[in-house]
Amino acid sequence: MSFVDLKPQTPSGDDVLSILKEDGSFDAKLEPTIAAADLVQLYKTMTMTRHFDARMVTLQRQGRISFYLPGPGEEATVCGAAFALEHRDWIFPCYRESGAAFHRGVSAQMIADQCFGNANDINKGRQMPVHWAFAEMNIASVSSPIATQVVHAVGAAWGSKLKKAGDVMLTYFGEGATSHPDFHNAMNMAGVLKAPVIMMCRNNGWAITTPRELQTASESFAIKGVAYGVEGIQVDGNDVLAVITAVRRAVEKARKGEGATLIEAITYRMSSHSTSDDPSVYRDANDVDTWQPKDPLIRFRKYLEAKGYWDAAKDEALLVEIKATIDKAITTAESVAGPKPETLFDDVFAEIPPHLQLQKQELLTYLAQEQH
Numbered sequence: 001m002s003f004v005d006l007k008p009q010t011p012s013g014d015d016v017l018s019i020l021k022e023d024g025s026f027d028a029k030l031e032p033t034i035a036a037a038d039l040v041q042l043y044k045t046m047t048m049t050r051h052f053d054a055r056m057v058t059l060q061r062q063g064r065i066s067f068y069l070p071g072p073g074e075e076a077t078v079c080g081a082a083f084a085l086e087h088r089d090w091i092f093p094c095y096r097e098s099g100a101a102f103h104r105g106v107s108a109q110m111i112a113d114q115c116f117g118n119a120n121d122i123n124k125g126r127q128m129p130v131h132w133a134f135a136e137m138n139i140a141s142v143s144s145p146i147a148t149q150v151v152h153a154v155g156a157a158w159g160s161k162l163k164k165a166g167d168v169m170l171t172y173f174g175e176g177a178t179s180h181p182d183f184h185n186a187m188n189m190a191g192v193l194k195a196p197v198i199m200m201c202r203n204n205g206w207a208i209t210t211p212r213e214l215q216t217a218s219e220s221f222a223i224k225g226v227a228y229g230v231e232g233i234q235v236d237g238n239d240v241l242a243v244i245t246a247v248r249r250a251v252e253k254a255r256k257g258e259g260a261t262l263i264e265a266i267t268y269r270m271s272s273h274s275t276s277d278d279p280s281v282y283r284d285a286n287d288v289d290t291w292q293p294k295d296p297l298i299r300f301r302k303y304l305e306a307k308g309y310w311d312a313a314k315d316e317a318l319l320v321e322i323k324a325t326i327d328k329a330i331t332t333a334e335s336v337a338g339p340k341p342e343t344l345f346d347d348v349f350a351e352i353p354p355h356l357q358l359q360k361q362e363l364l365t366y367l368a369q370e371q372h
Contacts, residue, residue, distance in 0.1 A: 016266065017246055018236040022293050024302025032245045036309050042083055042103075042240065043300055043310065044318060046075040049099035050297060051322050052108055053271075056115060056130070059330065060275040065115045067129045071096040073238070073270035074202055076296035078172065079103055080243030081200050081265075084251060085170055092140045092153040092171035094202070095130060100172070104137040112329040118336035124346065125339040147173055147182035150199065154186045157197035157260075168254045170198040170247070175221050175264075176207025184228075187262070191229035196254035198247060199230070199262040202237065204269040209282040225262035237265030238296040241303070268294070341367060 019030045034042075053070040060068045071078065074096060082091060082100035091100050098111060110122065114132045117125035122132060133141035140156075143149060153171035160167040177183050178201065190197050201221050205212055218224060225232030231253075235246040243265060250261035268291040272279045304310035345352055345360045352360070 016234045016236055017242045018239050019241040019245065020236075020239040020299050020303055022299055024299060024306050026241065026303060030241075030245065032241055032248065034244070036307070038083075039304060039307075040309055042079060043297075043304055045099060045102050046079045046240070046297055046300065047318060048102055048108070048322050048325075049075050049079065051319070052098060052102075052111070052326055055326050055330070057271075057275055059115075060129075064334065065129050067275055068115065069095045069130050069274045070271045071098070071269070073268050073291065073295065074204060075099050076240035076243055076300065077200070077202050077237040077265040077267050080240040081170060081172070081198075081247045081263075083240075084244045084247035085168065086251075087138065088166075089168045089170065089251070090138045090140065090153070090156055092149040092156070092169060093142050094149065094172045094174060094177075095142045095144065096202070097142075097172050098130065101132070101134060101137075101139060104134070104139060106132075106134055106137060106139075108325050108329040109332060110134075112326075112333040113336065116333040116336070117338065118333055119339050120333075120336050121339065124343045147177040147180040147186070149173065150177065150186040151182045153197050153199075154190045154193075154195050154260075157190070157195035157254075158193050161193065161196055161257075166255055168196045168198065168251050170200055172200045172202060174207055175201055175203040175205075175212060175215060176210060177201075178221055178224055179207075179215060187225065187228040187230055187260075190260035191225075194257065194259035196257070197260045198250045198254065199225075199260065200247070201262065201264045202267060203264050204237075204267050205287075206269060206273065206279075206283065208273045208277060211282075220264060222262055222264035225260075230260045230262050232262040232264065234264045234266060237267030238291075238294045238299065240296055240300050267296075270295075 020026050050072055053072060056065065056068040057070050059065045078097050079099040082103040093100060101111065111132060113120040114123060115129040131142040140152060150171050150173055153169040157169040203221055207215055220234055222232030222234045233246060235242050237243060246263050250263060253261060270288055270291060301310060341363060342360060345356055
């Protein structure tokens with residue numbers, strides 16, 4: 001069987017929580033209570049995420065940044081989950097969660113600076129593009145090793161429980177991460193400790209080139225929680241209202257001390273895994289056409305229009321505003337020089353030890369000589 005013969009799982013059946021239909025209609029009995037202004041802001045965040053990702057991919061193709069991981073099609077899963085948290089709660093991202101950062105107040109400028117690795121980069125040029133950390137906003141560091149953030153989230157959740165802080169941890173990961181030992185270690189401890197943590201599994205059908213059918217023989221990813229004593233639920237990951245409802249429920253449960261929840265958000269990656277792979281080699285192009293009507297932005301916009309909160313003129317104005325914001329962020333980021341070499345020695349020790357002070361001075365002396 002070839003890769004193109006394998007189809008990613010689509011949301012179906014009574015076990016998958018879904019509220020919004022493709023035409024924007026919805027189940028009024030399940031519709032969550034959300035203020036109109038908050039709904040509009042959420043749509044703006046999701047739209048910014050889509051366009052920011054697209055521009056970063058373009059910059060990489062032009063050779064202006066080195067790498068990027070886009071997430072078109074996954075905005076409802078990412079932004080909806082972040083929306084359902086309180087700002088005191090911690091987010092442990094994978095590497096496709098710029099939308100969660102935007103929701104927390106991170107600016108396009110901050111992420112653009114990080115992608116260019118300039119002197120304003122919060123990571124001082126030490127990480128790959130889109131591998132940021134915003135600890136002051138309770139967002140942990142993005143890290144490429146698969147599933148490590150799941151363990152970190154459980155550890156932080158246990159700490160919160162021990163301190164009776166009442167904080168909840170949410171971690172994002174792809175379905176491919178469920179094949180890694182760290183996922184299973186984290187799930188076991190989350191179940192044993194009844195840790196206040198939410199495991200948000202983005203089942204987008206592909207773990208880079210590996211389709212779901214070659215990733216697991218389980219009937220779902222949510223069912224993997226059963227063995228560890230962790231509740232698992234499935235949600236339509238392209239339905240932002242369903243995602244919010246599922247995460248809100250999991251947050252409430254966690255704050256009550258009732259333990260962890262594994263949420264499988266069934267969605268689709270409508271792009272390459274990263275700027276380093278070509279999905280046409282392993283994926284049937286018709287799959288994208290199948291998922292296009294399920295686009296989370298289109299569904300959400302139709303819902304807002306039906307509620308009278310949004311219209312075409314507002315959408316056009318938003319796109320103009322987003323383009324201007326991203327253009328400015330890119331222009332500014334490209335104009336800033338790289339981090340100073342001496343910053344290599346920062347953030348390792350509270351006080352730089354003598355042997356590193358000597359190395360720092362040797363580096364500065366060498367660089368001074370090179371300039372003459």
